[in-house]
Amino acid sequence: MTTPFDHPDTLYFKMKTACADDWYRYCHHEFVQGIADGTLPLDSFKHYLQQDYLFLIHFSRAYALSIYKADNLEDMRAASASVAGILSEMNLHLEYCVQWGMTEQDVVGQPEAQANMAYTRYVLERGMAGDILDLQTALSPCSVGYAEIGYRLINDPATKKEGNPYWQWIQTYGGDEFVQGALKQIEAIEKLAVSRYSEGRLESLCQTFKEATRLEVGFWDMGLNQSF
Numbered sequence: 001m002t003t004p005f006d007h008p009d010t011l012y013f014k015m016k017t018a019c020a021d022d023w024y025r026y027c028h029h030e031f032v033q034g035i036a037d038g039t040l041p042l043d044s045f046k047h048y049l050q051q052d053y054l055f056l057i058h059f060s061r062a063y064a065l066s067i068y069k070a071d072n073l074e075d076m077r078a079a080s081a082s083v084a085g086i087l088s089e090m091n092l093h094l095e096y097c098v099q100w101g102m103t104e105q106d107v108v109g110q111p112e113a114q115a116n117m118a119y120t121r122y123v124l125e126r127g128m129a130g131d132i133l134d135l136q137t138a139l140s141p142c143s144v145g146y147a148e149i150g151y152r153l154i155n156d157p158a159t160k161k162e163g164n165p166y167w168q169w170i171q172t173y174g175g176d177e178f179v180q181g182a183l184k185q186i187e188a189i190e191k192l193a194v195s196r197y198s199e200g201r202l203e204s205l206c207q208t209f210k211e212a213t214r215l216e217v218g219f220w221d222m223g224l225n226q227s228f
């Protein structure tokens with residue numbers, strides 16, 4: 001399947017293909033398959049979604065750091081729109097939680113799973129220790145990966161649509177708004193690369209991208225196993 005995310009001459013594509021095996025494990029994880037065919041145990045999804053709510057709180061902090069680290073006002077505005085996008089993505093989670101009789105207070109009162117803490121703090125650390133390109137690289141497996149997954153599931157005829165309890169999730173991440181946000185993220189990296197990329201940085205950037213991708217795999221595992 002050709003996707004809007006795969007332009008071979010982008011830095012994003014270079015970093016993704018440098019960790020192709022990990023990327024495949026992320027995008028084709030058993031958890032994702034269970035969402036696609038509706039067979040994922042509901043308790044795994046509930047655990048995942050509550051953890052993801054906590055994830056998005058820290059993830060929006062990391063995106064907020066990209067406002068601080070931006071090179072110019074235009075990039076600050078774009079980063080600010082991304083923060084707003086994440087804070088509205090959280091509404092999906094709350095809608096599901098309300099159906100399960102949970103309030104926002106119940107969700108934010110949950111302990112944070114280790115896989116969750118590892119991922120969000122890793123991204124924040126890359127952003128604090130590095131520059132804006134390191135930070136945007138650490139953020140990208142999250143924002144682009146979910147769009148790639150959602151886009152594939154929406155367009156795959158094998159995906160169960162009717163009666164799939166996870167269809168709303170698929171629609172959120174495969175929907176136009178999220179996909180456009182992901183394309184903006186790829187563009188943002190391209191734009192930063194003009195002034196900040198040199199070949200000497202490639203290895204370290206690929207490492208950051210790969211670690212974030214592996215942490216995404218760990219996040220699905222955490223959901224599936226309902227672990228803390």
Ligand SMILES: Cc1ncc(CO)c(N)n1
Pocket residue numbers: 052055056089141142143146216219
């Ligand atoms: C763990 C994780 N990765 C990516 C996204 C997409 O924003 C999300 N909601 N959660």
